[in-house]
Amino acid sequence: MKILLVFAALVVSACGEQLFMGDQVLRITASDEEQLTLLRVLGEQAELQVDFWRDPTSPGHPTDLRVPFPSLHAVKIFLESNSISYSIMIDDVQELLDEEKKTMMKSRRIARSTSTFDFASYHTIEEIYDWMDTLVDDHPSLVSKIQIGQSYENRPLYVLKFSTGGLNRPAIWLDTGTHSREWITQATGVWTANKIAKEYGQDPSVTAILDSMDIFFEIITNPDGFAYTHSSNRMWRKTRSINAGSRCVGVDPNRNWDAGFGGSGSSSNPCSEIYRGPYAHSEREVKAIVDFIHGHGNVKSVISIHSYSQMLLFPYGYKRAPAPHHQELSELAKKAVNDLAAVYGTKYAYGSIADTIYMADGTTVDWAYDNGVKYSFTFELRDTGHYGFLLPSTQIIPTATETWSALLDIMVHVLEHPY
Amino acid sequence: AAAMELPPSHYPASRAAALAAGFVCYRRGSPGRGLALRAVRRAGRQAIEDVGHKYHLELVLEDVLDRDTTVNCTAEVLYHLGNKNIAPDVQFTIEGELKNTDEADNIFYNRIKSLEKELVAENIPDSHGKVSPEMEPVLLLARVAAGYVIWQNSTENTKFQFAQIKHVKQVKRSDEYLEFDYVILLHEMVSQEIIPWQMTVLWHPQRGVQVTQDSRQAKHPSE
Numbered sequence: 033m034k035i036l037l038v039f040a041a042l043v044v045s046a047c048g049e050q051l052f053m054g055d056q057v058l059r060i061t062a063s064d065e066e067q068l069t070l071l072r073v074l075g076e077q078a079e080l081q082v083d084f085w086r087d088p089t090s091p092g093h094p095t096d097l098r099v100p101f102p103s104l105h106a107v108k109i110f111l112e113s114n115s116i117s118y119s120i121m122i123d124d125v126q127e128l129l130d131e132e133k134k135t136m137m138k139s140r141r142i143a144r145s146t147s148t149f150d151f152a153s154y155h156t157i158e159e160i161y162d163w164m165d166t167l168v169d170d171h172p173s174l175v176s177k178i179q180i181g182q183s184y185e186n187r188p189l190y191v192l193k194f195s196t197g198g199l200n201r202p203a204i205w206l207d208t209g210t211h212s213r214e215w216i217t218q219a220t221g222v223w224t225a226n227k228i229a230k231e232y233g234q235d236p237s238v239t240a241i242l243d244s245m246d247i248f249f250e251i252i253t254n255p256d257g258f259a260y261t262h263s264s265n266r267m268w269r270k271t272r273s274i275n276a277g278s279r280c281v282g283v284d285p286n287r288n289w290d291a292g293f294g295g296s297g298s299s300s301n302p303c304s305e306i307y308r309g310p311y312a313h314s315e316r317e318v319k320a321i322v323d324f325i326h327g328h329g330n331v332k333s334v335i336s337i338h339s340y341s342q343m344l345l346f347p348y349g350y351k352r353a354p355a356p357h358h359q360e361l362s363e364l365a366k367k368a369v370n371d372l373a374a375v376y377g378t379k380y381a382y383g384s385i386a387d388t389i390y391m392a393d394g395t396t397v398d399w400a401y402d403n404g405v406k407y408s409f410t411f412e413l414r415d416t417g418h419y420g421f422l423l424p425s426t427q428i429i430p431t432a433t434e435t436w437s438a439l440l441d442i443m444v445h446v447l448e449h450p451y
Numbered sequence: 452a453a454a455m456e457l458p459p460s461h462y463p464a465s466r467a468a469a470l471a472a473g474f475v476c477y478r479r480g481s482p483g484r485g486l487a488l489r490a491v492r493r494a495g496r497q498a499i500e501d502v503g504h505k506y507h508l509e510l511v512l513e514d515v516l517d518r519d520t521t522v523n524c525t526a527e528v529l530y531h532l533g534n535k536n537i538a539p540d541v542q543f544t545i546e547g548e549l550k551n552t553d554e555a556d557n558i559f560y561n562r563i564k565s566l567e568k569e570l571v572a573e574n575i576p577d578s579h580g581k582v583s584p585e586m587e588p589v590l591l592l593a594r595v596a597a598g599y600v601i602w603q604n605s606t607e608n609t610k611f612q613f614a615q616i617k618h619v620k621q622v623k624r625s626d627e628y629l630e631f632d633y634v635i636l637l638h639e640m641v642s643q644e645i646i647p648w649q650m651t652v653l654w655h656p657q658r659g660v661q662v663t664q665d666s667r668q669a670k671h672p673s674e
Contacts, residue, residue, distance in 0.1 A: 154579050215578075266578045267614070267636065267645040284643075303670075305643035341640075343460075379490060381460030388461045390641055417469065417612035418487045418515070420638055424580030 052129060054101030057085060057122035059094050060111065067116050071095055074110060082107065096121060151223045151432075153425050154215050157187075157259050160222060160252060164190060171229045174242070180250070181320030184273040187255040189320050192225055194247040196232075202450065203246040204333045204443055205325065205405075210285050210396065211269045212257030214339040216413050216423045216431055221251035221337065223432035224439065237440055241447050245332070248324075254285055254317055267421065271315050275302035283309035286338070287392065288318045289399035292350025297391035308394050325400070333407035333446045334400035335439065340420050341389060341412035342380045344369050344438065347401040349385030350393035357406055358384065364445050365409070368438035375434035378414065385410065407446050411435065454507060457494040463607060464494035467506040470605040471526040474541040475512065477598030482588035482654065483555030485515030485595070492523075503532040504607060514550065515591065522547055530607050538603045556656040559588040563621065563629050570621040570631075589619060592660065593633055596652040599662045601637070610640035617647060628653045634668065646670070 062068040071088045074080070080103045086096035099107050111118050122128060149163050168175050174194055181189045195201070208221030228247060231238040241247070252258055256272035270282030280303035287298035290312035294300075298308035313319045325331050346361040348354075355361065365382035373379055385392055389412070397408040414423055414431045423431070457464040472488035480486055493509040506528040514520040526543040563570060575590050576582045582590055597613040605611060614636040622630040633650045647668035653661040 261578075269643060305645075379460075381465075383458075383461060387458075390462060416488065417638075419576065419580050420612055420614050422576045422578065422580040422615060424576070427580075 052098075052100075052125035054104075055098055055125040056101075056104060056120055057096055057098045057125060058107070058111075058118045059096055059121040060088075060116060060118040061094050062088060062091050062116060064091050067091070067114065070114055070116065071097075074107065080107065098122075098125065149222075149226075151219075151226065152429050154219055154428070155222070156262055157252060157255055160218065161188075161190065163222060164192060164225075164251070167192070167225060167229060171232075174232055175225075175229055180324045181316055183254070183256045183317055184271055184315070185256045185259075187259070189250065189255065189317060190252070191324070192249045192251070194228055194232075194242060194249070196242050198244075198246075200328070200330055201244065201246045202330050202332045203248055203328060204241075204335070204446060205248050205250075205321075205331050205400075206335050206337070206439075207250040207253045207321070207396070208337045209251060209258055210253045210336060211338060212254045212261045213267050213269050213421045214413075215261070215421065216339045216428065217337045218251055218258065219425075219428045220413060220432040220435055221249065223429065224436060225249050225251060227432075227436060237444050241443050245447060247443075248328075248331075250321070253321075256317075257282070269305050270307065271317055273309075273315060275307075276310075278302040280307075283307055283315050285315055285318055286336075286396055287394040288312060288315050289322075289394045289396055291395065291398035291402050292348070292393035295350055295391070295393035297350055297393040306392075312394065321396075322399070325403070325405070331400075331405055332451070333409075333442065334397060334405050335407075335409050335411065335442060336396045337411045337413065337435075339413040340415055340417065340423070342378065342414060342416050343388055343410075343412040344372075344380055344382040345385045345388055345397075345410045345412065347384065347398045347408055349391060349395045350398055352386050352391075354384065355401060361407070361409075364407075364442060368441040371441055372434045372438040375437055376430055378434055380438075406451060407442065409442060411438070452498045452500070454495040454497040457496055457506075459491035459494045462610070463496065464491055464506070464508070466605075466607060466610045467494070467496075467528045467530075468508055468510055468526075469610050469612065470539060470602060471506075471508055471510065471524075471528050471541055471543060472512065473598040473601035473605075473611065475524060475526070475543050475545070475598070477595055477602060477660070478543075479545070479549060480591065480595035480598065481552055481556050481656075481660070482559045482592045482595075483516075483552030484550065485591045486512045486522075486549075487515050489513040489521055499529075501532065503530050505529045512545070515594075516587075517550075520550070522549065539605060541602060553656065555588070560629065560656050566621070569623055571619070572616070573618045575616040575619070589631070590616060592631065592652060592654060593619070593635055593650075595660045596633065596650050596662050596665075597635055597637065597648075599660075600648055600650060600665050603665075604667075608641055612638045612640065614638040614645060622651075628655050628658070630654075644670075 068088050081100050083098050088095040168177050176193045178191050179188050180191050208217040232242050257268050260268045270284050284306045287306050287308040293312040299306045344365045369380040369382050397410050400408040468491045476486045489511040495507040497505045508526045510524045511521050512524050523546040529540040531537045575586050593616050594613050601611040618634045620632045624630050631652045637646045649666050651664040
C-alpha cells in the first residue's frame, strides 16, 4: 500500500498579490497507471495549491507541476516515498518572471539612439520623454529641452528648443497633443522634431530657418490627458483637472485661451468636451504656454497641430469677421495644402476656423494672433473620419511626411517675411 | 428660394455630405462592402419655405476594402424645419456598378453560423487603429448599422462619424438571420462628444441589414 500523506498542516496563506517566490516547477514521470492516479490525487489536494502546467496523461509521458514554496517539502516527500521520478525544471518561478520582466523593459529601452526609435508606432508618455533626451544627446549643439511648467497632475511640460545661437532670436512655436486622443499628432510631433534635427545642415530651407530663428516644439502639450488615453480612456480629449462641484473632469485646452473666451463656440458645462473652464488660462497647461510666449516676446508664428479632418486653418474661430491678414494667411495656406497634396494625394481644406469647421472660441491660435503673432495656424491632420482618432500606425510616417511639406512652407514664409 | 452654391470642403456642405454618406453606407453596405466619403465635388443649398433646407451634393465615395476604387454619387438631403424628431430625407444615385460581394458575404455568413460559441469581441479598431482580418466583416457590419443611426439622428448642426466598436456579442438565432448586439462609439464633431450607442443588428446575405433596436447610452462620469 502506498502511503498517502496528510497535508492538512500545510495551508498556504492567501494574500492579495500573486507572488511566486521560491515556487518550483517539477517535471514528473509516472511509470504506471497507479502512479498516474496518485499524481491526480495529489493535484486535488486543495491545501497544497499545486497546479499542472502539463496534465498527467499516460505513463512515460512527462507531467509538469508548479508547486508553491510552502508545499515543496511535502510534495517531494510524497513523490520520493512513492518512487515517482521527478526533476526540478524551474528552480524559482519568481526569478524567471523577474528576468522576463527585465528583458521586456530592456527591449522597450533599446531605443537608446534616435536611429532605432520606432517612428511608425504609437508610444507612451515615458517612451516619448525618454526619446526626447536621446534627441538632445544626439544633437547637443542644436537641441535642448526646457521645462515651461507642470501639468495639473504635476507632470513636467517639456519643450524642445532648436537653436543655433543668438540672443532671443525670432521664434516659431509648434505644438502637438493639445487634445490627448489625437494620437497622430504626438506621433507626428516626434517624427517632425527628429526631422528638424536631422535636416539642419542638410536641407537648405531648414538650415536657413535655424540660422536666423529658433524653433520651440511642445510635443506633449497635455501630458495628463495623454497618460489617461493610455491607462483608461482612449477617447479622452481634455485636461484632467478636477472641476469644483462637478463629477466631470477636465477642461478643453483649446477653448481655455483668452480670445473671445466664453462665447457660443465653447461650453460652460464641465461635462462637455468643449468646456471652456472656470476662467481664461485656468489650465496650467495653457498658462504655461501663455507665460512662455509673453516672456519670450519674439514669437513670430504659432502652429498648433490637431486631428482629424484634413484642414489647415487660421484665425478667427471666435468670430466670422475675417482677420486683418486673411488674404495673406489664405494664400499661404493654399500653397501649403497644395504641397501637402503633392506628396501622396491627401486633400486638405483650408480657411478660417469659423468658415471651415465651426465656431470655436478661446482657441490657441486666436489668442496668439490677437497677441501679435501674425502667422498662426492650426492643422487638422488625417483622416476625414473613417478611422478618425484611431488612425492606424501605418499612417504615421506618411502623415508626418506630407505634413512636413506644409510646415516647411509656413516656416519659410515666416523667415522671409519678418515683421 | 433659389439654390445657393456652397464651398464643398467647408461646413455646412461637409455635414450634409457626411450624413448622405452614412445613409448610402447603410443602404448599400454589407459585411463584405464598406463605402466611405472620399470627397465632395459640388454642393448647393436651397431653403424651401415651410419645409426645410435641401442640399444637392455631388460626392465621390470609395470602397473601404479597396481604397483605389471610387464611385460618383449624387445625393439630396432634406433637413426638416422645426421638428427634430424626423430624420432627414436622403435620396441618392450611384453612378455605375458596385463590386459584387456575394462570395465574401456568404463566407462570413457561413463562418458565423457554424461557430460553436457566440462571437464576442471588444475595441475594434483597437487603440492603434488595428483590426484583425476575422473582425473586418464584423466592423463593416457595424459601420453599415451606424449609418442608419447617423441618418436617424443628424441635423444641420451635427456631424457624426463612426468611431469604434466598444463591444459586440453575437446572439444565436434559430432562423436564418445573424444577430449581433453592438455597443459602438460615435464621434459627434461639433460638440466633440463621444457617444456610446447600442444597436441590435440583423443581417442575412440576401435580406440585407436591419437595425431592430438602437438607443443612445449614457456617458460614464469618468468618460
